[in-house]
Every structure is written in C-alpha cells, then in structure tokens.
Amino acid sequence: xxxxTARSWVALITYAVVMGLVVKGIRIPVPRVIxxxxxxxxxxxxxxxxxxxxxxxxxxKRLSVPLDLRWAPVVGVLFLLATTAIPGDxxxxxxxxxxxVRPYDVLVLFISLAYISTALDxxxxxxxxxxxISQKSAxxxxxxxxxxxxxxxxxxxxxxxxxxxxxxxxxxxxxxIVLSGTAFLGxxxxxxxxxxxxxxxMSQFAAANVASAxxxxxxxxxxxxxxxxxxNFLTGFTAYTILPTAAxxxxxxxxxxxxxxxxxxxxxxDKDSPTTASRQRYIxxxxxxxxxxxxSALVDPSGAIFHSSLLLxxxxxxxxxSFVKGVEVWMVTMPAGIIAFLRDIWSERTAxxxxxxxxxxxxxxxxxxxxAPKSQTDGQRGSPTSTEATAPADVGTPTTAASxxxxxxxxxxxxxxxxxxxxxxxxxxxxFPTTTSTISRLPLSLLTFAGGIFVLARGLTATGWTxxxxxxxxxxxxxxxxxxxxxxxxxxxxxxxxxxxxxGGTILAVEIIRSPTFANSARVAADPRILSGAVYSLxxxxxxxxxxxxxxSSLAGxxxxxxxxxxxxxxxxxxxxxxxxxxxxxLTTVASAIVLVExxxxxxxxxx
Numbered sequence: 279x280x281x282x283t284a285r286s287w288v289a290l291i292t293y294a295v296v297m298g299l300v301v302k303g304i305r306i307p308v309p310r311v312i313x314x315x316x317x318x319x320x321x322x323x324x325x326x327x328x329x330x331x332x333x334x335x336x337x338x339k340r341l342s343v344p345l346d347l348r349w350a351p352v353v354g355v356l357f358l359l360a361t362t363a364i365p366g367d368x369x370x371x372x373x374x375x376x377x378x379v380r381p382y383d384v385l386v387l388f389i390s391l392a393y394i395s396t397a398l399d400x401x402x403x404x405x406x407x408x409x410x411i412s413q414k415s416a417x418x419x420x421x422x423x424x425x426x427x428x429x430x431x432x433x434x435x436x437x438x439x440x441x442x443x444x445x446x447x448x449x450x451x452x453x454x455i456v457l458s459g460t461a462f463l464g465x466x467x468x469x470x471x472x473x474x475x476x477x478x479x480m481s482q483f484a485a486a487n488v489a490s491a492x493x494x495x496x497x498x499x500x501x502x503x504x505x506x507x508x509x510n511f512l513t514g515f516t517a518y519t520i521l522p523t524a525a526x527x528x529x530x531x532x533x534x535x536x537x538x539x540x541x542x543x544x545x546x547x548d549k550d551s552p553t554t555a556s557r558q559r560y561i562x563x564x565x566x567x568x569x570x571x572x573x574s575a576l577v578d579p580s581g582a583i584f585h586s587s588l589l590l591x592x593x594x595x596x597x598x599x600s601f602v603k604g605v606e607v608w609m610v611t612m613p614a615g616i617i618a619f620l621r622d623i624w625s626e627r628t629a630x631x632x633x634x635x636x637x638x639x640x641x642x643x644x645x646x647x648x649x650a651p652k653s654q655t656d657g658q659r660g661s662p663t664s665t666e667a668t669a670p671a672d673v674g675t676p677t678t679a680a681s682x683x684x685x686x687x688x689x690x691x692x693x694x695x696x697x698x699x700x701x702x703x704x705x706x707x708x709x710f711p712t713t714t715s716t717i718s719r720l721p722l723s724l725l726t727f728a729g730g731i732f733v734l735a736r737g738l739t740a741t742g743w744t745x746x747x748x749x750x751x752x753x754x755x756x757x758x759x760x761x762x763x764x765x766x767x768x769x770x771x772x773x774x775x776x777x778x779x780x781x782g783g784t785i786l787a788v789e790i791i792r793s794p795t796f797a798n799s800a801r802v803a804a805d806p807r808i809l810s811g812a813v814y815s816l817x818x819x820x821x822x823x824x825x826x827x828x829x830x831s832s833l834a835g836x837x838x839x840x841x842x843x844x845x846x847x848x849x850x851x852x853x854x855x856x857x858x859x860x861x862x863x864x865l866t867t868v869a870s871a872i873v874l875v876e877x878x879x880x881x882x883x884x885x886x
Contacts, residue, residue: 281742282741282742282743282746283741283742285361285362285363285364285741286741286742286743288358288361288363289358289363289364289734289737289738289740289741289743290738290741290743292354292357292358292363292734292737293354293734293737293738295354296350296351296353296354296730296734296778297776297777297778297782299345299346299347299350300346300347300350300351300727300778300779300782300830301775301776301778301828301830302830303344303345303346303347303350304344304345304346305342305343305344305345306342306343306345307340307341307342308340308341308342308343310335310340310341313334313335313340313341314335317331317334317335317341318331324697324698324699325698325699326698326699326700327698327700327701330700347723347727347778347779347830347833347836348723348726348727349726350730351726351727351729351730351731351733351734351778352726352729352730354730354734355369355372355730355733355734355737358734358737363737363741364733364736364737364740364741365740368733368736368737368740369733371733371736372729372732372733372734372735372736372737373729373732373733375732380505380606381728381729381732382608383501383505383606383607383608384498384501384502384505384728385498385724385725385728385729386607386608386611386612387495387501387607387608387611388498388501388721388724389615389720389721389722389724389725390592390608390611390612390614390615391451391495391589391592391611391614391615392451392453392454392720392721393615393618393619393716393717393720394585394588394589394592394614394615394618395450395451395453395454395589396453396454396457396716396719396720397581397585397618397619397622397716398450398454398581398582398585398586398589399454399457399458400577400578400581400712400715400716400719401576401577401578401579401581401582401585402575402576402577402578402582403576403581403582403585403586404446404454404455404458404459404462405458405461405462405575406572406573406575406576406582407442407572408439408442408458408459408462408466409462409568409570409572409575410572411438411439411442412430412435412438412439412466412567412568413428413567413568413572415430415431415434415435415438415567416428416429416430416435416565416566416567417429417430427566427569428566428567429564429565429566430564430565430566430567431563431564431565432559432561432562432563432564432565433535433561433563435565435567436477436478436481436561437531439478439481439482440481440482440485440531440534443455443459443481443482443485443486443489444485444486444488444489444527445489446489447485447486447487447488447489447490447496448489448490448492448493448496448523449493449496449589449590449593450496450589451490451493451495451496451497452486452487452489452490452496452497452824452832452834453721453833453834453837455482455485455486455489456482456483456486456834456837456838456841457719457837457841459482459486460479460482460837460838460841460842460845461841461845463475463478463479463482463845464841464842464844464845464846464847465568465845466478466568467847468846469566469567469568469569469570470562470565470566470567470568471566472562472565473543474543474559474560475847476538476543476560476857477534477538477560477561479838479842479847479849480534480538480857480858481534481538483824483825483834483835483838484530484534484825484858484861485527485530486834487821487822487824487825487832487834488523488526488527488530488821488822488865489523489527490821491519491522491523491526491817491818491820491821491822492516492519492520492523492524493511493515493516493593494509494511494515494516494596495511495593495596497820497821498724498728498781499780499781499784499817499820499821500515500519500817500820500821501607502781502784502785502788503515503784503788503813503816503817503820505607506788506792507792507813510600510601511596511597511600512597512600512601514600515817518814518873518876518880519814519817519818521872521876522814522818522868522869522872522873522876523818525868525869525872526818526822526865526868526869529864529865529868530861530864530865533860533861533864533865534861535561537857537860537861538560538561539560539561541560542559542560543559543560577712578625578712580625581621581622581625584621585618585621588614588617588618591614592610592611592614595610595614596610596611619713622710622712622713622716623710623713625712626709626710626711626712626713721833723833724781724833727778727779727781727782728781728785731778731781731782731785732785735785735786735788735789736789738786738789739789739793744789744790744793745793745794745795747790747793748790748791748793748794748795748796748797749795749796751790751791751796751812752795752796752799752801752802755796755801755808755811755812756801757805757808758805758807758808758810758811758874758877758878759874761808761811761812761815762811762812762814762815762870762873762874762877763815763867763870763874765787765791765811765812765815765816765819766815766816766818766819766866766869766870766873767819767866767870769783769784769787769815769816769819769820769823770819770822770823770825770826770862770866771826771827773786773787773823774819774820774823774824774826774831774832775823775826775827775828775830775831776828778830779830779831779832779833779835779836780820780821780823780824780831780832781832781833783820783823784816784820787816787820788816791809791812791813791816796809796812797809807877807878810877811873811874811877814873814876814877815869815870815873818866818869818870818873819866819869819870822862822865822866822869823862825858825859825861825862825865826858826859826862827854827855827858827859828851828854828855829849829851829854835854839854
C-alpha cells in the first residue's frame with residue numbers, strides 16, 4: 279500500500295479541479311499578442327483560411343480556449359506529468375491498461391457501435407419507426423365518419439413510446455435513442471400541439487438510460503465493469519442485470535405516470551377550450567399523431583436494413599465470442615465499424631442526394647459538442663436558441679467580399695484557399711454529406727475525456743489514494759446489504775454527478791473496488807457476496823446515475839439538453855433535478871434490492 283505524500287495531494291487536487299471543469303467548463307481568453315502570431319502561423323500552414331483569421335481578430339472579438347469535458351482531463355494529465363506527480367508508466371497503464379482493464383478496448387467498442395447506431399439513425403430508420411408506432415396507436419373515434427382524422431389516447435401513446443424507448447435502448451444503447459428520439463419528440467410535440475412536453479421528454483430520457491444497463495454493449499460503463507472483472511457478456515453480466523433492469527423499468531412507469539398526472543404544468547391553461555386545456559396537460563386525453571408517411575422519413579431504406587442487420591450481427595458476435603478465450607472485444611467491433619463506414623462511403627460514390635428536411639434538421643446536432651447550455655428561466659416550450667460556435671472550428675464558406683482582402687501584409691491569393699484544411703473539410707462534407715454528418719455526431723469527445731480520466735484514476739492509484747478510499751469502503755461494507763445499498767446510492771448521488779459524468783465516476787469506482795485493500799480484505803474473503811454486490815450494484819447505479827441531480831451526470835444528458843434546446847424546449851438544471859432525483863432515488867432502491875436478492879438466493883457470490 280502506497281503512503282500519502284505531497285505528490286498524492288497534488289494528484290488529488292488536480293483530479294478534483296478537472297472534475298469541476300468537466301461539470302462546468304470555462305473558457306480561457308488568449309491575449310492578443312499571442313493570438314495574432316498563432317493565427318498567422320495557422321494561416322501560413324493552411325490550418326485556417328485568411329478570412330477566418332480576420333473574423334477571429336475582428337474588433338470586439340477575443341480568442342478563447344475551452345477547458346471543459348473534452349480537454350480538461352488531458353490538461354490535468356499533462357500537469358501531473360510536468361510536476362512529476364505521476365510517472366510515465368501511469369499514462370501507459372491509463373491508455374493500454376493491464377490484463378483486466380484495457381481502456382482502448384472500451385473506447386474502440388463504444389466508438390464502433392456508436393458509428394453503426396448513428397449511421398442507422400442517419401438513414402432515418404429509427405425516426406420512421408417512431409412515426410409508424412405513433413400512427414398505429416391512433417384510431418378513428420366511435421360514431422365518426424371514416425374520413426374523420428384518427429386520434430390516439432394520450433396515455434396510450436405515451437405508454438407505447440415509453441416501451442419503445444426502453445426496448446430499443448436495450449438493443450442500441452442510450453445515445454442513439456437520445457440522438458434520434460429527442461429530435462422526433464421535438465417534432466411530435468409541435469405537430470400535436472403539446473405545450474408542456476415534459477412527460478414525453480423526461481420519460482424518454484429515463485427509459486433510455488435504464489435500458490442501457492441490460493447489455494454490456496449498451497453503455498461504456500458496462501464495458502468497463504465487464505472488462506475489469508473479466509465477466510462473460512451474457513452469463514456474467516446480462517444474466518444478472520436483466521432482471522433489475524426490467525424491474526426498474528416497470529417501477530419507473532407508474533412513478534413517472536403519477537408525477538405527470540398529479541403535477542400540473544406551470545403555463546396558463548385556456549379553460550374556455552377543452553381541447554387546448556387537454557393538450558396543455560403533461561399527458562393529454564387525446565392527440566392527433568403527426569400526419570406524415572413514415573416511409574418519407576427514410577432517407578436511405580437500404581442503409582437502414584444494412585446497418586440494423588450489422589448491429590444485430592455485431593451484438594450477437596460479441597455475446598458469442600465472450601465465451602472464447604483470446605478474442606478481445608476490439609477484434610469484433612472494429613471490423614464492424616469499418617464495414618459500416620465503407621458501406622456509407624460506397625453508397626455515396628455517386629452525386630450526393632438531397633436529404634429530407636427532417637433529416638437535414640436532425641443532422642445539425644453534433645454529439646461532440648456536448649456542453650450544457652446556459653440556464654434558462656422557463657421550463658416550457660420556447661423559441662429555439664442558438665449556441666455560440668467555437669471560432670477555430672469554423673469551416674463555413676466565407677463571404678466573397680472578405681475573401682479578397684488582406685490583413686497585416688498577409689497577401690495570400692484567393693486560389694490558395696482551396697488547398698487549406700478548411701477547404702478540404704468543406705469539399706469532403708459536400709462530397710460525402712451523410713457519412714461526414716454521421717462522423718460529426720459521434721461522441722468523439724469521449725476519446726480525450728475517457729482517456730484522460732483513465733490516466734487520472736490510475737494516478738490516484740499510483741499515489742496511494744485508491745487504496746485509502748478502498749480502506750474506507752471496506753469499513754462501510756460490513757455485509758452484502760450494506761455494500762449493495764451504499765455503492766448504489768453513493769454512485770448515483772455522488773460519483774456520477776461530481777466525477778465527470780457516469781463514465782468518470784465508474785472509472786474511479788472500478789479502481790477502488792479492484793484495489794487489494796478492498797477486494798482482498800478479510801471481510802470479502804469471508805463473504806465473497808460483498809465483492810459481487812459491489813460490482814453489480816455499481817453496474818446498475820452507473821446507468822441509473824444519469825438521472826441524478828446534474829445534467830452532466832452523463833454524456834447522454836448533455837446531448838439530450840442540447841437537442842431539446844435546438845428544438846425550442848428548455849430544460850433548466852433545477853427543473854431536471856426536480857423531476858429526476860425522486861425517480862432516481864426510487865429506482866436505485868429497487869435495483870439495489872433486486873441485486874441483493876440475486877446475491878442471497880441466486881449464488882451470485884461465486885460469479886467473480
């Protein structure tokens with residue numbers, strides 16, 4: 279066991295500061311004396327265009343560098359290396375891993391499956407299926423002529439969509455459901471005249487994140503936990519998470535229904551119009567489903583079939599090869615991701631097709647830009663708000679007037695711009711619009727974020743903090759019941775919202791639970807159910823923790839709020855906590871109780 283030294287305190291303080299920046303990022307202004315030569319050099323080496331440099335250095339503008347979820351962990355690692363708080367071997371362990379935890383395996387699996395799922399979403403398949411389900415739930419009212427519009431029970435349609443989000447969340451994970459389903463709900467609530475869309479958006483977010491606990495491939499936290507203890511994907515993980523997941527989903531339904539039935543919207547209701555008053559409730563009595571042919575939402579029907587088949591085959595292969603020793607996860611997922619990418623490139627070998635309006639609107643959302651929006655004062659539907667773009671990422675086509683001027687003697691001919699990096703990006707996006715749109719929506723920020731957090735967590739281990747935390751945990755976990763409930767609630771209430779999303783919290787928790795101070799303690803040796811309880815309680819809590827008291831408790835939450843904001847639906851931090859925390863407390867209790875039952879009666883203590 280490593281003792282606590284001055285370097286240990288440097289590592290801990292750095293970790294805490296990085297976690298704070300992950301939760302709420304900042305922008306560091308760059309002095310003009312540094313910005314001007316830097317941008318001039320970037321222009322010379324063709325990283326940016328001259329018009330971009332002029333816009334960035336325009337009067338009244340100041341260049342700034344973001345220090346948030348994407349870059350704060352990397353900066354933290356560099357700081358620890360510069361101060362010699364951690365050696366270089368820690369960085370290698372944080373990236374390559376060891377025999378039990380391989381971070382690159384986690385990242386390759388998640389990015390590969392994310393590409394397949396996002397490519398499936400880009401085809402319009404999930405959106406078309408959503409429209410089809412909403413229309414199939416409608417019927418012509420009794421005693422009405424056949425030509426009368428079909429209406430659907432608000433409660434029935436809300437229930438159908440809840441089941442739909444959960445079922446497909448199990449298969450494809452929470453990110454594709456949030457990505458496609460949230461945009462669909464933005465259109466759906468507008469088309470049906472719902473002015474208080476909370477019941478629909480909150481239930482979708484809850485169902486998607488609960489569902490992601492079932493399969494290893496549905497969430498990076500599951501991949502991390504399964505890899506840390508070498509759990510078989512089917513018999514070692516899903517076999518013991520599927521029952522708690524189903525139970526939590528079943529319990530969440532009446533809890534959500536009760537909240538949205540007895541709590542009334544704060545917006546004024548037109549009492550003189552029964553129809554309007556009904557639609558201003560969270561779950562209206564009757565709704566008119568969107569009048570749109572589901573097939574028209576399909577941008578690429580053949581692509582939808584291909585990517586959905588590839589996703590199912592990949593998931594099945596992952597489960598099958600989890601029984602085969604020597605087959606690593608990346609060996610299955612990387613080829614699948616490459617096949618999906620090559621198929622998309624091949625499908626656009628001819629002139630690009632014009633995207634449907636809804637698909638084009640959907641493609642504006644970029645998963646990488648997962649920063650929480652500024653707080654709003656209204657919890658109901660409002661006008662869409664715009665977000666401030668990061669200046670260096672601007673690769674848009676500049677105006678003709680600006681393209682012929684020069685600055686500070688920088689006389690670059692106009693024709694040279696077509697050989698710059700921005701021109702290459704523009705040409706690629708124009709030639710392969712669907713593929714580049716899919717790539718832009720991938721959670722690429724997860725690479726720098728998770729990679730940095732892995733190294734920082736290893737740094738805490740190398741400086742003695744993980745063993746210290748593990749000793750505290752060993753004193754608390756005196757029996758399986760105490761272990762299950764403490765790990766469950768501590769993960770959802772503390773680690774997920776504070777440690778840089780549920781991924782960061784899970785990384786730290788895995789290091790603590792794997793520490794010999796806890797895993798090889800006398801209590802765990804006497805009762806192996808304590809270790810099993812900690813592992814499976816963490817598996818459930820890392821998913822349910824997305825519903826904690828901060829939107830930044832998960833990457834999916836940051837994405838969800840961003841899409842809703844673009845669709846004109848505002849969600850504040852306070853409102854999110856007001857709806858989600860009561861639900862999260864109930865679901866954590868249910869999940870922990872069922873895990874405890876599995877430990878005591880299903881011989882779960884012998885799995886690890």
